[in-house]
Amino acid sequence: MSLYVSPRFSSHLADLCIMSDPLLCYLDHHGLSLDHCPSDPTKFRAVHARRHFSRGSTVITSQPLAAIPLPQTKSDYCNRCFKPDRLQRCSKCKVDLFCGKECFTEAWKEWHRYTCRIPTKTNSKPVPDDNDNDDLGLSNTIYGDGKLDEEMLVRVALALAVQRKVLAPPQKGPAAQQTDPSVETPVVTLSAFSTLMSHADLHPPSTIARYKTLARGAILNPVFNAIPDCDLSMLDLTTYLCRFRCNNFAVHDAQLFAIGEGTYPVGSLFNHSCRPNAVVAYKGATQVLRCIEDVEPGEEVVIGYVDPANGRAARRQKLREKYFFTCVCERCCEGEAGGVAFLDEMLGEAQTELERAQEMMNGTPSATQKWIEAEIRRWKQEQNKYDALTPQQILASSNPLTLPAFASLVLNTLVPAIYQTSITDSTPTPKTTYNDLLTALLAHLHARPAPKHVSRNPTMLRTLVTATRLFYDRIAEDAWDEAGRLGMYVLAVYLLMYPRYHPMVGLHTLTLAKCLWNGVVKGPTETDGARARECERWVGVAKWVVAVGFGEGSQVARELEELAGVVQRDGM
Known part of the structure; x- marks a missing residue:
């Protein structure tokens, strides 16, 4: 787990914590701090500005631990960087498309060398699931018998397995390997992922049963047999699925239409508000957080997990079902006089x-x-x-x-x-x-x-x-x-x-x-x-x-x- 800088720390101790942790060092370089919120029961932690951010400025970028196109857009975008230009199909598997040699080479290093020419069906018959209706927000099938969740699970497991050595305790590697604090290295990405909440104890039993089925299918997937020394257990994979459910982002195009799904650990550190002061955008597969209002030092940087165009009841339901919290932002403070809280009473x-x-x-x-x-x-x-x-x-x-x-x-x-x-x-x-x-x-x-x-x-x-x-x-x-x-x-x-x-x-x-x-x-x-x-x-x-x-x-x-x-x- 990463270290956290609390306002209660002295300045000197806080600086030491930042220097010893690559994630905090990366955030600090971009003028941000990751703080515990002991006085706020609705928040485990929060990202605060350490300097002034002007509206329209980029706060930070977040690299995906894994990002995959949606089934309906898979043939329209590069399967690694999400660019729509000059797509060429892999000559071996005839399945994945890439925008050029550079993307293909990087994808080959990251995951494609394991998935290329691997059958999409698992080696065993999936365990029947009585709750197979997508009501829980699980994704539709991509191809064969695979599901978007299982595809994401395999890709993240690949990334974690390939980079497992950098997940060692800080004194053995991550701090030493973080050379440029302005760059989000795999060490930073994986460090952020390891801190994300899974809320495994809050998921309905039927959802956990479904995740176990997907995890079992992933373990039996031939991809896992191709990964050297892969020791991820079914419990690990089930926990990852819980993290996906609570932290995944929809990757969207310039017109804000969803074209993919991704796990963005650094982006997932930011809390929600129905009146956000920042938004997420995508430059290819890279997530970009932009300020849409001036943010002052000490102010929390917040994004929107759900569309503000929903009514209060609909927003609360979506937030409870996917993120397991009740929003108490300025717009959701029901019963309080004045402010934007009036808005939802009018909208219905x-x-x-x-x-x-x-x-x-x-x-x-x-x-x-x-x-x-x-x-x-x-x-x-x-x-x-x-x-x-x-x-x-x-x-x-x-x-x-x-x-x-x-x-x-x-x-x-x-x-x-x-x-x-x-x-x-x-x-x-x-x-x-x-x-x-x-x-x-x-x-x-x-x-x-x-x-x-x-x-x-x-x-x-x-x-x-x-x-x-x-x-x-x-x-x-x-x-x-x-x-x-x-x-x-x-x-x-x-x-x-x-x-x-x-x-x-x-x-x-x-x-x-x-x-x-x-x-x-x-x-x-x-x-x-x-x-x-x-x-x-x-x-x-x-x-x-x-x-x-x-x-x-x-x-x-x-x-x-x-x-x-x-x-x-x-x-x-």
């Missing part, structure tokens, strides 16, 4: 699967959909009225909010605090000021009288889900005017649920700008000049959010720059 919960199925079977639009469509028509007919509305006028009214009025209030209140139109002013509203604006806005929305009909409430999650579906339906139909208005409403709710520079906000703002530009190009009217200026405004907003959430050199940023160039050239 999304439809259940049964409710969605029943609605689809009815074959007719729901009451919520009919109301949204009527509100969008009203918005179009009374465009000048809503354009002239100020937040102060909306706040002064005691009537239930219409959908256009809600969108206008939120966007006109929060968007000016996201970006600056002046090129010389590159400092948007500070985090504390923005949080004050958001808190005051949520307090007003919470206190405002609710509509008589639940289906006519613009602040509810069910309304958002229906509007999002209609948004993409209108895009598919080339109905750009309606898509633009729906997109503005969706963005308004996103700005309440997500931190202002979250990648989801950036992606949606980019999509909104595209809709508005398509409306200018494909529906020429006398108001094209105003519409082009509006599009340019949203391109400007997207630039700020994308630069922070994705980075200026990212694929999304390049796509945005291309759109900005077209708007600048053809819009005026």
Whole structure:
């Protein structure tokens, strides 16, 4: 186990602990500390900033102990680095694909020399499992009789077996082998993995039984016979599966679609919050943690384990089932007055699967959909009225909010605090000021009288889900005017649920700008000049959010720059 630096340690002792442990040395080099949390029963430990991190900056990177593509994306990405370019299939096994000789060579050293030409089926018939239904979040099959969990287990076991000598006690190896504290060596990765919680005593008996079945199958896999001196037991493998369940990440592409699954030990050290100040992104198979708000020395760096767009009950259920804790972040503090805790009381919960199925079977639009469509028509007919509305006028009214009025209030209140139109002013509203604006806005929305009909409430999650579906339906139909208005409403709710520079906000703002530009190009009217200026405004907003959430050199940023160039050239 790694040593931990507690705030109770003296500065000298803390420095000694850091110097003697490669993991702590790696974190310290990146301005971070790993601290025990004895006063917080919900946290075993936490990663704190030791210096200032600016929003948009990289906090740290994390290398995968193992990462594999999902079954449906296996043929689209390099099976080692997740790049989609120039893929070539291994000439021996005809199964795994690589982007070039370099990746193939590294994969051969790490794992492919053991798995190449090995049959995918195990040597014994799998033990029947009464709970074979994926309800526990286990992955689907990849090929043959193997499962994604077993594939990940074999790959991690390979990494651990090949590097078993570096897992010796610190005085025998790891500290001596860690030469460059800026680089995450295998010693750091494996040291971090050895500290991850498995919560083996909290998993349901049926899950443990399933893991034992998978571990037994992995041991009987011919791959294990090919590994020299592999002494991993079934208990070891079962414990690793428990760690995967609590710590694995979904690897996603630039559009935030999942393309793989990976074990990222350093990334797993960071705790969860439903209002995170950092996000994870992927550069190939490397995990990159980016700040989406300024982080000050002593402040905990937190990421989101679940989508903040879920309601409180849904988030808590997912966190309990997968991570075995109840979130008590500022958004989840039920019953406390003020702050973002108001948000979930307004949002409510999304439809259940049964409710969605029943609605689809009815074959007719729901009451919520009919109301949204009527509100969008009203918005179009009374465009000048809503354009002239100020937040102060909306706040002064005691009537239930219409959908256009809600969108206008939120966007006109929060968007000016996201970006600056002046090129010389590159400092948007500070985090504390923005949080004050958001808190005051949520307090007003919470206190405002609710509509008589639940289906006519613009602040509810069910309304958002229906509007999002209609948004993409209108895009598919080339109905750009309606898509633009729906997109503005969706963005308004996103700005309440997500931190202002979250990648989801950036992606949606980019999509909104595209809709508005398509409306200018494909529906020429006398108001094209105003519409082009509006599009340019949203391109400007997207630039700020994308630069922070994705980075200026990212694929999304390049796509945005291309759109900005077209708007600048053809819009005026």
